[in-house]
Amino acid sequence: MGRTLAEKILARAAGRERVQPGEFVTAQIDLAMTHDIFAADVFGHLVAAGVERLFDPERVVVVLDHLVPAPSEAAASSHRKIREYADQFGVRHLYEAGRGICHQLLPEQGHVVPGALVVGTDSHTTTHGALAAAGTGIGTSEMAYVLATGRLWFRVPETIRFEVTGALQPMVTWKDAILALAGRFGADVAQYKAVEFGGPAASRACIADRLTVCNMAVEIGAKFGFFAADKTTLSYLAERGLEGLEPLGSDADASFEAVHELDLDGLEPQIALPHTVDNVRPVAEVESLPIDQAFIGSCTNGRLEDLEAAAQVLRGRRVHPRVRLIVAPASRSVFQEATRSGALEALAEAGASLLPPGCGPCFGGHGGLLAAGERCIGTHNRNFIGRMGSAQAEIFLASPQTVAASALAGHIADPRKLDRADG
Amino acid sequence: MASGDQIAGKVWCFGDDISTDLLSPGEYALAPAEEQKRHTLESVDPRFAQEVRPGDVVVAGRNFGCGSSRESAPENLKTLGVACVVADSFARIFLRNAVAISLPVLTCAGARAAFAEGDEIEIDLATGIVRSRATGCVQQGEPLPTEMREILSTGGILAALRAFARS
Numbered sequence: 378m379g380r381t382l383a384e385k386i387l388a389r390a391a392g393r394e395r396v397q398p399g400e401f402v403t404a405q406i407d408l409a410m411t412h413d414i415f416a417a418d419v420f421g422h423l424v425a426a427g428v429e430r431l432f433d434p435e436r437v438v439v440v441l442d443h444l445v446p447a448p449s450e451a452a453a454s455s456h457r458k459i460r461e462y463a464d465q466f467g468v469r470h471l472y473e474a475g476r477g478i479c480h481q482l483l484p485e486q487g488h489v490v491p492g493a494l495v496v497g498t499d500s501h502t503t504t505h506g507a508l509a510a511a512g513t514g515i516g517t518s519e520m521a522y523v524l525a526t527g528r529l530w531f532r533v534p535e536t537i538r539f540e541v542t543g544a545l546q547p548m549v550t551w552k553d554a555i556l557a558l559a560g561r562f563g564a565d566v567a568q569y570k571a572v573e574f575g576g577p578a579a580s581r582a583c584i585a586d587r588l589t590v591c592n593m594a595v596e597i598g599a600k601f602g603f604f605a606a607d608k609t610t611l612s613y614l615a616e617r618g619l620e621g622l623e624p625l626g627s628d629a630d631a632s633f634e635a636v637h638e639l640d641l642d643g644l645e646p647q648i649a650l651p652h653t654v655d656n657v658r659p660v661a662e663v664e665s666l667p668i669d670q671a672f673i674g675s676c677t678n679g680r681l682e683d684l685e686a687a688a689q690v691l692r693g694r695r696v697h698p699r700v701r702l703i704v705a706p707a708s709r710s711v712f713q714e715a716t717r718s719g720a721l722e723a724l725a726e727a728g729a730s731l732l733p734p735g736c737g738p739c740f741g742g743h744g745g746l747l748a749a750g751e752r753c754i755g756t757h758n759r760n761f762i763g764r765m766g767s768a769q770a771e772i773f774l775a776s777p778q779t780v781a782a783s784a785l786a787g788h789i790a791d792p793r794k795l796d797r798a799d800g
Numbered sequence: 801m802a803s804g805d806q807i808a809g810k811v812w813c814f815g816d817d818i819s820t821d822l823l824s825p826g827e828y829a830l831a832p833a834e835e836q837k838r839h840t841l842e843s844v845d846p847r848f849a850q851e852v853r854p855g856d857v858v859v860a861g862r863n864f865g866c867g868s869s870r871e872s873a874p875e876n877l878k879t880l881g882v883a884c885v886v887a888d889s890f891a892r893i894f895l896r897n898a899v900a901i902s903l904p905v906l907t908c909a910g911a912r913a914a915f916a917e918g919d920e921i922e923i924d925l926a927t928g929i930v931r932s933r934a935t936g937c938v939q940q941g942e943p944l945p946t947e948m949r950e951i952l953s954t955g956g957i958l959a960a961l962r963a964f965a966r967s
Contacts, residue, residue, distance in 0.1 A: 761817075
């Protein structure tokens with residue numbers, strides 16, 4: 378009997394030949410990431426417990442991304458404390474405020490390799506499954522334990538496989554695909570489970586799309602979200618100086634809890650309506666709802682490909698006068714590349730406000746919060762009540778193309794119509 | 801360990817998809833624990849944080865604690881004195897975090913429909929049985945695995961961390 382990717386990774390990390398779904402194992406952690414919301418607490422726990430050394434400082438990454446640039450004195454003081462802790466514990470991989478969002482930086486800067494067991498104090502750590510790593514979120518107390526010991530308990534998950542076929546139509550994206558899955562199967566379909574995306578369409582997906590999909594895996598409850606590591610993965614890693622790595626995926630005869638099919642051929646642009654990520658409809662059904670703010674960014678859809686897709690829609694046009702369009706590239710590298718490619722110029726000319734790389738608006742921290750009664754459409758990953766300011770605000774989630782088209786129209790808009798209008 | 805596995809308390813009811821943004825709103829992320837706890841669930845029930853008493857229990861629907869990895873979500877409930885959360889289902893990180901900080905949790909599909917606000921219920925983590933004292937209604941939940949009950953009973957993962965640091 379073959380093994381799933383989740384079983385292979387947890388077995389290796391636990392020093393076992395094989396492991397079974399449902400089993401509890403203690404596994405060695407390959408990479409541990411904490412960001413500025415929690416890092417001070419994590420290190421504070423270590424100091425309070427009397428821990429003086431990390432299990433392996435080279436395997437620890439600290440990112441200042443949520444409260445950047447520091448929007449308050451409290452945030453600035455927290456950052457200062459985090460820098461001091463990083464020095465004290467010998468953490469070399471500290472990404473300063475403005476370098477980017479943790480889930481962009483880890484793959485982009487070459488910290489993630491196929492088969493690695495990655496934990497982060499952030500739920501969207503599932504993102505790293507795009508490179509066939511087992512990435513998952515944990516809390517601050519557990520992270521303190523990991524940083525001291527290098528290990529943590531895991532329940533070996535069952536795996537749900539999505540077999541993806543067909544090809545996306547113009548102006549339809551993998552964001553629409555994962556939203557469609559959330560709508561079809563629900564926000565808790567993969568609770569405690571791993572999900573993996575395979576099939577011919579999955580092998581054709583670029584790394585940016587894989588990162589988007591695995592980022593959203595947690596929004597259907599998943600513990601891990603995977604694409605197999607293939608030629609595309611290995612060439613992305615080689616560009617980062619990571620050579621000599623092998624393809625890695627589930628065995629063909631592995632045992633899955635369920636296999637579902639998704640055909641991209643007929644897929645339309647999708648949108649998650651307030652206040653849950655699985656409240657999904659085709660964009661065409663909710664067009665004409667007026668919007669106040671449009672947001673393009675986040676660890677879900679703030680990459681170069683996303684900014685270029687938005688720029689393609691907005692180039693030579695003007696954002697609706699009643700709409701505030703906010704754009705936040707996912708990292709400084711993305712910012713620089715999008716500057717060179719002309720995408721940021723097109724967005725700025727169209728009337729976008731550019732934010733530095735970071736998480737501010739997406740987690741409701743700062744930099745674009747909403748008043749009661751306001752409506753925002755964004756490329757991010759959550760639309761819960763109170764997520765972006767007022768509990769009386771409404772958040773809609775969609776692709777960069779749909780968000781850009783809506784920013785132009787002043788209301789929710791199907792980007793395919795724009796495409797046709799241009800002939 | 802047996803005594804720690806049995807919990808009884810008065811019920812507060814919540815629906816499906818109670819997110820970490822509701823349990824611990826992002827704008828108070830850096831606020832002191834005492835201030836954070838006052839905003840627990842305020843968007844769905846403003847009375848809760850004021851009126852919940854130590855020993856009360858929370859009963860909720862599906863996907864409780866969905867959203868972020870913020871430990872302040874279970875921590876706020878614990879700081880307010882909540883003795884246990886029983887839900888039809890839990891989001892994974894919330895469940896992990898609750899166990900890590902020693903807040904008892906029990907998955908019990910059907911709990912939300914079976915119990916009402918103000919009921920006195922008895923919960924057995926080891927057997928997974930939840931029973932209403934008033935109505936006698938019994939629901940069979942999922943026994944909490946031994947590994948998790950051990951972490952709960954030894955005071956959470958930070959107790960394990962302190963033991964590691966001493967070793």
